Amino acid sequence: MKTDSTDDPRTDVQTASDPCQTNRDHVEYVGMHVDDRPVVLNLTEHERLAPDRSLDLIRQSRPGFEWGDTGSGSAQLACGLLLDYTDDEAVASQHYIQFRDDVVSQLECSGPANCWHLTGDDIEAALASVTGHEALTPDGGTPTPSLPVNWSAVNRSERTVFQRRDIDHYVVLGEGTEEWLLLLCAQGDRAYPAPLDIRTVPIEEDPAPAVRELVAESNDLVEPEENA
Structure with missing residues (x-):
């Protein structure tokens, strides 16, 4: 079914009165479902965020993005958002699971435009939290802060x-x-x-x-x- 342009959420999110309006001073992402398909936009760059780049790094969900839970689609979106925002594969691959659990799992479409939105400030705050948790990875036999001292x-x-x-x-x-x-x-x-x-x-x-x-x-x- 085709969506009339006047009813398209992508029109709503760019209106001056909408709470999902782009903040020109910060990166902002918005997500919604169009014809039952998840759509994620980088409003600052005026681009749709596609899963292709994140799938080259972490293949969690071949169908693509989702949100609102801790499933594979949300993991793929977490990786995609971090990769797009930081342009750093190491950051995205190391922290996407925690970012999914803390942030993407909580996203829900709401408001007049029936969408969610994340600003760069939101992502920075989440990264400050997740980077404080050291991942369990081999490190040559040295102590790991997230494990007991023995x-x-x-x-x-x-x-x-x-x-x-x-x-x-x-x-x-x-x-x-x-x-x-x-x-x-x-x-x-x-x-x-x-x-x-x-x-x-x-x-x-x-x-x-x-x-x-x-x-x-x-x-x-x-x-x-x-x-x-």
């Missing part, structure tokens, strides 16, 4: 591994097609680590909370040494 991340070429310093406990994080696979295992006197707990997390979700849960489980099983 744990550190270690380098492995084929997977992410977190190692306990006081005993031979490990958390191994593997990325599958649809799920993260997390194993808490113990080496001890065995030739191969024995699994103590196994968990899976949907691939679109941040695995960091599950890693921290398994780390806490290890520390509950065997109390950390005082000097760890």
Whole structure:
């Protein structure tokens, strides 16, 4: 069904009386559904934000953008917004999950134009928050602020591994097609680590909370040494 131009939300969002009016001093994005399809605009650049560039970086949702939940479409939009706003692939790939959870999941279409909008100030505030949370990534065995002091991340070429310093406990994080696979295992006197707990997390979700849960489980099983 074709949409008459007088009823098109893209006409409404650019009127002087509308709350989604472009602020010329700041970047502003607006989103709405047109003919049941999600449309996201960069009003400052007078351009439609397409998912193509973000899909080259993070392929969470082939159909494209969505918002208002923590699904794959919202993850793709979070990546697209950060990539467009910062023009920095490292920032977008590292922080899009947290940005989805904190910001994109809360977006909803409202007001006379039935749209949502984000300003550059909104994105800057969100980035200031998410960059304060250090991602769980291999770092050569140095302590990781988001883990207890007796744990550190270690380098492995084929997977992410977190190692306990006081005993031979490990958390191994593997990325599958649809799920993260997390194993808490113990080496001890065995030739191969024995699994103590196994968990899976949907691939679109941040695995960091599950890693921290398994780390806490290890520390509950065997109390950390005082000097760890």
